[in-house]
Amino acid sequence: MENCLFCKIIAGDIPSTKVYEDDKVLAFRDINPQAPTHILVIPKEHIAGVDELNAENAAVVSHIFVKIAEIAKQEGLSGGYRVVSNIGEDGGQTVRHLHFHILGGKKLHEGMA
Ligand code: AMP
Ligand code: ZN
Numbered sequence: 001m002e003n004c005l006f007c008k009i010i011a012g013d014i015p016s017t018k019v020y021e022d023d024k025v026l027a028f029r030d031i032n033p034q035a036p037t038h039i040l041v042i043p044k045e046h047i048a049g050v051d052e053l054n055a056e057n058a059a060v061v062s063h064i065f066v067k068i069a070e071i072a073k074q075e076g077l078s079g080g081y082r083v084v085s086n087i088g089e090d091g092g093q094t095v096r097h098l099h100f101h102i103l104g105g106k107k108l109h110e111g112m113a
Pocket of ligand 2: 001004005006007008045046047096097
């Protein structure tokens with residue numbers, strides 16, 4: 001997808017600090033971390049957000065969550081962590097390529113909104 005920041009990261013046109021990669025997903029460190037560990041996990045297929053998921057493209061989400069669990073273990077987040085996906089303008093989504101934030105490494109604030 002042209003002009004999509006995360007598609008450019010997948011293509012290697014924009015550098016990233018990769019944490020995990022396979023043929024379906026990429027995980028990399030957030031450039032502006034909100035917690036000691038802040039990783040983004042994205043599908044390689046361009047899907048704009050949770051609001052663009054459907055029966056044909058949603059299988060990658062279960063794969064992403066298996067990898068989230070593995071990455072969290074690898075990162076030593078044994079005390080717990082948070083997984084967040086912002087959707088659209090009201091949800092605070094700034095990059096319209098589906099992504100899941102892994103946040104951890106400290107006791108996170110309890111509020112969600
Ligand atoms: P969201 O606001 O949920 O759309 O999340 C987008 C996230 O992408 C933010 O947490 C940004 O800090 C992060 N981000 C933006 N540009 C980059 C980049 N070049 N490399 C890594 N993370 C980025
Ligand atoms: Zn994209």
